[in-house]
Amino acid sequence: MYHNIAPIEDDFLRGLDMTVSPDMFEDHVRYLTENFRVVSLRQMLSELRSGELPERTLVITFDDGYRDLYHYALPILHAYNLPATIFLNTSVIETTLKLWPNKIAYVSNKLGASRVASQARRHWGKGLHLGYGAGPSEIIWTLNEHCHIREIHDFIDALCADHHLTLPDEHPARIYLDWSEIAAMRAAGFEFGNHTHDHVNLALLSEQEQEAQIVKAKEIISQHLGLREMPFAYPFGQAVNFTGDTRRIIKQSGHNCALEAIAGPVFAEDSPYALKRIDIRETSPSLFVTNVHGVSIKRALSSMKNRRNPDRSSARLAALAGVFGSLVTWLATGI
Ligand SMILES: [Zn+2]
Missing domain, CATH: 1.10.720 (Transcription Termination Factor Rho, Rna-binding Domain; Chain A, Domain 1)
Known part of the structure; x- marks a missing residue:
């Protein structure tokens, strides 16, 4: 899970620790290509559904739909021929409004x-x-x-x-993608999903307000991109940011999965509506490697433990220990 890729940050991003420089992003992409099987979210979901999700599978996502992605992430991912998914907040597209x-x-x-x-x-x-x-x-x-x-x-x-x-x-700055940039990225293989209309903590809203945030954004994206079904990512993505109602509304309104920001890997038996992610920031190369390998170490530990011992909770505990680096990043900050 990335947010923004850009060489400099404006007043709307500085201090949020959500921007990775293009040079560092290219280093990440090169490393991921050499060490993981990078697939689209769509492909990962179909493998998850079939119960055959290979080890070291990895999906790249970006939250909030920053405009810089068009200028800096698109050329790098295109050069390496890698797919990625961007989650959009529809109230700010094509405007100078800010989340x-x-x-x-x-x-x-x-x-x-x-x-x-x-x-x-x-x-x-x-x-x-x-x-x-x-x-x-x-x-x-x-x-x-x-x-x-x-x-x-x-x-x-x-x-x-x-x-x-x-x-x-x-303020005249437009900091999020517009529909023509989204169309160009889509033509280059990017997928797009729903991140609500206004980037809200859904858990603090009434059921009707939640539905309005989720369904309105879904309809706007469907209308522009001609999609009947799309992925969803919970804004902020922690356990305090959604309820049982949230999951029900997401499932009923034509979303094929929901991604959290809770740190962790995806297990083959996980619900598609509770997929964990690893938060990637501008960090040292060694912390990046620790973070992304948290995924495969955890998977390896989990499958070993599952073979010897059906107690999944101990496998998960052992697995959690392996992703210490990403937890450090997550605790430090994160949106
Ligand atoms: Zn977000």
């Missing part, structure tokens, strides 16, 4: 994260446990867990008004 995590990065870069954090503590009161010295990622994760998206947008608007700052939505 709320990018708005938090913007106000943090303009005003300083400590000022944003202290205003957030004042806005939400004592219930919001936001440490002094919190950076933009920590602010985002705290708001993501506790605050409804409507309150977050109101907070950002009030903050900008107080400090005479241009509203992020009115």
Whole structure:
């Protein structure tokens, strides 16, 4: 799971630790080609369904649909002839609107994260446990867990008004893909999926609000790309970001799978609606190797343990130990 590939970061991304440089991404892609069987998400799903998912299979995904992917990820993946899937938030496509995590990065870069954090503590009161010295990622994760998206947008608007700052939505930068770039990437073999309309924590919404976020985005993508069925990725992707209702709505509204951001590999017997991923950031080459091999080490451990001992929970525990590196990355930050 990647987010953005770009040589520099603007105010909407700086401080979020979601951008990998093109040079490093090419190193990653070369390494993945040499050490894994990189397939499309579609192919992985059909192998998962048939129960024959080979070891060392790997799928590349990008969340949020950043425009830089067209300029920097597309040429590299094309050169290596590798498929990938991009998950889109439909409210921002073809506009200068911004997703709320990018708005938090913007106000943090303009005003300083400590000022944003202290205003957030004042806005939400004592219930919001936001440490002094919190950076933009920590602010985002705290708001993501506790605050409804409507309150977050109101907070950002009030903050900008107080400090005479241009509203992020009115800033002329377009930071996400538009439909012509999406079409060009699709022609080059990319797949696209649903990441909700507004990048919300679905677990904090009513059932009707969840349905609106999921179904509206699905319909917009279907309309533009002529797809009846598509993959889904939970925004933020942790256990606090979806409920039983979320999974039911996703299954019933024409999604063939749902990807989490909880760290881990995919096992052949996993539900297609609870697929784990490994969060890849701009890290040292050795941490990258540790992260991606967490997958195959875990798979190897799991299959060995399963053969000797049917207790899958111990296999999973042993497996989890093998992916320490990716957990470190995930704990450090992540969206
Ligand atoms: Zn996302």
